[in-house]
Amino acid sequence: MQEKYQPADVEIAAQDFWNQSGAARAIEDINRPKYYCLSMFPYPSGKLHMGHVRNYTIGDVLARFHRMLGDNVMQPMGWDAFGMPAENAAIQNNVPPAQWTYANIDYMKTQLKRLGFAIDWEREIATCQPEYYRWEQWLFTRLYEKGLIYQRLGTVNWDPVEHTVLANEQVIDGRGWRSGALIEKREIPMYYMKITAYAEELLADLDQLDGWPEQVRLMQKNWIGKSTGVRFAFPYELDGQPGQLWVFTTRADTIMGVTFCAVAAEHPLASYAAARDPRVAAFVEECKQGGVAEADLATMEKKGVPTGIFVTHPLSGEPIEVWIGNYVLMGYGDGAVMAVPAHDERDFAFAKKYGLPIRQVIAKGREDGFGDGSGYGGGTGSGSGAEDGSGSDVAITDFSLSAWQEWYGNKYIGVCVNSGKYDGLGYHAAVDAVAVDLAAKGLGEKKVQFRLRDWGISRQRYWGCPIPIIHCAACGDLPVPDQDLPVVLPENVTISGAGSPLAKMPEFYETTCPKCGGKAKRETDTMDTFVESSWYFLRYCCPDNDHAMVDERVSYWCAGGIDQYIGGIEHAILHLLYSRFWTKLMRDLGLFGEHRLDEPFAHLLTQGMVVAPTFYREDSHGKKQWLNPAEVDAVHDERGRAVGASLRADGLPVIVGGIEKMSKSKNNGVDPQALIEQFGADTARLFIMFASPPDQSLEWSDAGVEGAFRFLKRLWRIVYEHVSAGPVAPTPAAPLSTGLQGLRRQLHQTIGKVADDYGRRKQFNTAIAAVMELLNAYGRITDDSAAARAVRQETLEAVTLMLNPIVPHICEALYAALRPGHTLSGQAFPKPDANALVQNEIELVLQINGKLRGSLRVPVGADRASIESAALASGAAQKHLAGTAPKKLVVVPGRLVNIVA
């Protein structure tokens, strides 16, 4: 054993050993429990950043821990290789996207190997390879034939200068990021996947995902957004033709308070009005300005214009004016809403702005539970109303915003007033009665509605999976036949930035119709990259199968779901929802045979993001040039926030942006390479695991890296000193000294804690801290007896085994030094020895009036009475009670006594 810790030597030796022994190879074995440990695959952006190191270290810790528990572990890795950054790099550097992508994969793969992750590289996938995406195209054709993929118009961001569709990310303050042109909405034909057909199941199955964080289930639930309400129509007549304006509401109890309706700018009534009124036309035009991102739509100023069209209130018969509102979305429901200004904050603001009537129809009454489980369900009206006296009717008289907000509060539900026959009814009774009356007129019914929309998968981009459709003038749109798959994406192209190069390549799009054999045109749109990431985890099980998308090996590795999935919390909704959806689609196509797989991920660990400050400069066109934090010197205020910064290269100031997740687009990723080169992979792994619990977001700072390195050096030295002192005799039969007993007890407590932290809590920082404490206690033992050496040997062996999942290279070396002729690989995780944990006495906290005033030593298992008398006899109790009797005595067994004076 070397005297000094040399991480580079230790790590190369360990990795060579693992590679030779095939330690990370995962081979199906039905006789062993499997453990499929999956980390979200990276986009090959160039270099790893700290977020990757964190993600894959967590995965590796769990994979190695489960291997030590005896599980047959598979930990695969691949590349989410299609995407926009490759096209942007192509424009900037004049390199084809494929070349750029494969070069990045090579480099990042080297970095992952250098970190020593126990990945089965035989299963590597890159989604840009035809062997991968051919199956995605194959599934597309099946879904298209079943009607689960269909075509319709969708709205996109259009850059009128570059004549290009832009991603939301490329629209900044309503302008194109390169051209600076004002962005317009444009409708183009797109393919959609019918995820709404699975809305009920995607919602219901969240209940069975008890291995998922509650917050993620809640976010998905809200995203799916099931609401029960009433869909109904306002009849109207235009040019003598009858029509119906359909809307959906969850507040049908307020229907008598409707004072206007609002429709989207793309609604047929809006088009009708625009054709006749130039002012309306101008407003509809104005609504086309700006991008399609919902965050922008939701935060912009609410504007509207009257159409001059009146519809008829379905119950009161009153005329109701139709307005166009820029906040009404055509893609949600019917593209029209009823407006009740007295009882909806947005309608209220709109009515105040345009001087529209406000009619109160709800009064404070009993606070009826809104939605599910209120106990009101199916009410006949008899139980509702204000007669229980819990609240008297208070009318809104002051319609100022502040008074209104105070009254209305947080979605206040009360009792109907000014509503004719519905007066006195509570929420559920009123909704039921209104629905019955609307149904009687054929103008409406109760309806379940989802917020979830169908998934538009068409992208007008080059670097993606081609959509396997052929457009024939005679036969229509046809899926590419199986024998012609894959539709291979040509890789040698030049990217100009204006439109997809595929649309300019006749050799790609000119084809023949598979049905009539005539001339036909191939679809030139590619698929959303979320499609590739929706099923890659299944393909890891059988990456070499060239005659089927998946095979029986999926049944082995994915039985009961993938055992652990680890990835960033930013994927909590879209990626995870799409993956759940695809798994259900594949199940319903029978691809899993008799092994039904309903949900792909049994346990989910959502990693907090590694965030870093962002810095930028604006060029002459106002375009932001992002600067890496490593190139910038920042000035901080006393709260640690960056308040100013300059670029090191020129000393000139740069603008300080927010603290955001490390990303290619904001150029704030920190490359771990320097860290690994200076301290080694184990220090990098230890440091990132010790820095914070995995689900918490972490602002990157390398302060403290040396502490992690110091710890490993110290561990090395401790083992070196112990081993150098010669062989150890077997544990003696004689009882141990109190000190050695204490160390053994702490050792076995630590083993229990570390196993719990790895296995159940998945909190690695506290596991590391516990081992550090154990080594601190080890260092306090000065005893050199044979018994002490035996306890030391036991402790150090256990420490190397406990730390192995986190810092496997150094542990491999230390274990070999501690047990010559043995290797760590194949060793089981240690188990606590119950005998070592036995204690005779424990210390209880003594509180007086809830404040710490001392402690008590009592025998283990002491009864309540003896604890109470010991507490009252204590000096602290005597002093604070001063002879008076305590009012109360609280005894928490094993923890504390609280005397209430």
Added chain:
RNA sequence: GCCGAGAUGGCGGAAUCGGUAGACGCAGCGGACUCAAAAUCCGCCGGUGGAAACAUCGUGGGGGUUCGAUUCCCCCUCUCGGCACCA
């Protein structure tokens, strides 16, 4: 705007089911070793008052429940993530 999460010493964080706030580490300060430095080892390390014992305040802000609240409830502020074409 909507949905979800977070805020604890100078810093990262701990306190797992309502029971000793600040484990463990970083930085800092003091000391040992050294010709010196590095490395290493030992000690101190939330604020205020006090020589000390100890007292008192203290977990983003305000209120509440409780013998006892970082933890539960209500309101607010700020930060982060997502919002359907970044991945």
